[in-house]
Amino acid sequence: MAGIAMHELSLLENVREILENHAVTQKFSKVIKITLEIGKLSCVEPDALRFGFDVVMNGSLAENAELVISEVAGQGICQQCGLQVEMETSFDSCPNCGSPFVKIIQGADMKIKDLTVI
Amino acid sequence: MCGICGCSQPGKINKLQPLNRPIHQHGHDHSHHHHDAERLIKVEQDLLSKNNAYAEQNRTYFQQHNIFTLNLVSSPGAGKTTLLVETIKALKDRMPIAVIEGDQQTEHDADRIRATGVPALQINTGRACHLDAHGIGHAVTELGVKANSLLAIENVGNLVCPSSFDLGEAHKVVVLSVTEGDDKPLKYPDMFHAADLMIINKTDLLPYVDFDVERCVSYARQVNPGIQIIQLSATKGDNFSAWTDWLAGHVKQELL
Numbered sequence: 001m002a003g004i005a006m007h008e009l010s011l012l013e014n015v016r017e018i019l020e021n022h023a024v025t026q027k028f029s030k031v032i033k034i035t036l037e038i039g040k041l042s043c044v045e046p047d048a049l050r051f052g053f054d055v056v057m058n059g060s061l062a063e064n065a066e067l068v069i070s071e072v073a074g075q076g077i078c079q080q081c082g083l084q085v086e087m088e089t090s091f092d093s094c095p096n097c098g099s100p101f102v103k104i105i106q107g108a109d110m111k112i113k114d115l116t117v118i
Numbered sequence: 119m120c121g122i123c124g125c126s127q128p129g130k131i132n133k134l135q136p137l138n139r140p141i142h143q144h145g146h147d148h149s150h151h152h153h154d155a156e157r158l159i160k161v162e163q164d165l166l167s168k169n170n171a172y173a174e175q176n177r178t179y180f181q182q183h184n185i186f187t188l189n190l191v192s193s194p195g196a197g198k199t200t201l202l203v204e205t206i207k208a209l210k211d212r213m214p215i216a217v218i219e220g221d222q223q224t225e226h227d228a229d230r231i232r233a234t235g236v237p238a239l240q241i242n243t244g245r246a247c248h249l250d251a252h253g254i255g256h257a258v259t260e261l262g263v264k265a266n267s268l269l270a271i272e273n274v275g276n277l278v279c280p281s282s283f284d285l286g287e288a289h290k291v292v293v294l295s296v297t298e299g300d301d302k303p304l305k306y307p308d309m310f311h312a313a314d315l316m317i318i319n320k321t322d323l324l325p326y327v328d329f330d331v332e333r334c335v336s337y338a339r340q341v342n343p344g345i346q347i348i349q350l351s352a353t354k355g356d357n358f359s360a361w362t363d364w365l366a367g368h369v370k371q372e373l374l
Binding site for chain 2: 006026111115117
């Protein structure tokens with residue numbers, strides 16, 4: 001692990017902790033598949049998550065689990081003209097009226113959607 | 119026990135938990151044919167939910183105790199510690215100040231702060247590239263941060279990761295020095311988007327470097343139209359009062 005320092009590792013440790021908590025409450029002993037939903041406007045690189053996944057899950061009940069990442073598109077509402085717009089970044093201006101004030105309504109989150117377990 | 123989060127973790131949490139906790143014991147035969155029924159469990163839990171919950175606890179604590187908290191972020195070497203040292207010299211007779219320092223290793227920064235006479239606690243993040251809200255809660259308890267005070271958190275020098283981790287602060291302040299590129303706000307937009315104030319530091323060096331202040335300001339406003347901007351030199355003191363006035367004004371407004 002020496003030399004790897006990225007916030008995706010902290011997030012993966014949170015994933016591991018969340019699924020360990022669920023293992024107790026939902027009574028399972030092995031995770032076969034983890035599905036994450038990663039918003040396009042979140043500060044997370046899916047590739048970095050894939051890169052760190054095996055390392056962080058090594059020795060856990062999700063060792064060798066399959067990681068599925070579904071990316072969620074960014075959506076916002078312009079605070080000036082009210083148009084709902086697609087967003088590539090969290091600071092996109094409105095393509096209709098040019099206002100820089102666009103409120104994000106989708107794509108900022110990163111969450112564990114579901115687990116396939118035995 | 120921690121006064122903020124109530125957990126039993128002893129005072130200082132300097133490092134993340136080790137990665138390889140033995141949970142999966144290989145005592146069984148490995149011819150997995152999956153006789154056990156697979157099932158799908160809905161989780162729908164945000165990856166930052168834990169940090170965000172701690173951050174909210176911190177924020178509530180800060181509000182209840184009138185602690186005005188800033189989260190200072192920048193690349194390594196932008197001058198955060200020097201800025202803090204000079205800020206403390208200027209303001210320590212007017213308000214109690216405490217500092218939490220984040221670095222991967224060493225106590226160097228906390229030592230520099232302590233030399234000014236204000237309490238400082240160093241968090242060594244080890245592998246991690248940012249401070250998290252849980253560690254801050256513990257540091258506040260350990261440091262005994264006073265009510266009606268200013269708390270400055272100097273985050274790990276990094277313009278990427280700390281933007282995602284709310285610490286419970288009132289404002290993020292991003293420090294950019296003129297020895298860096300004036301296009302940093304476009305290269306690291308998440309951080310400049312998350313900050314309420316940008317300090318352009320080391321302005322005394324402007325004659326010697328190829329840094330276009332106007333361009334930098336326009337880039338910062340492009341990613342964050344509402345961002346406030348102060349240009350100063352922490353080492354030479356140029357325009358430093360604009361920053362201490364900003365701070366004193368906010369402390370007055372938000373604490374009293």
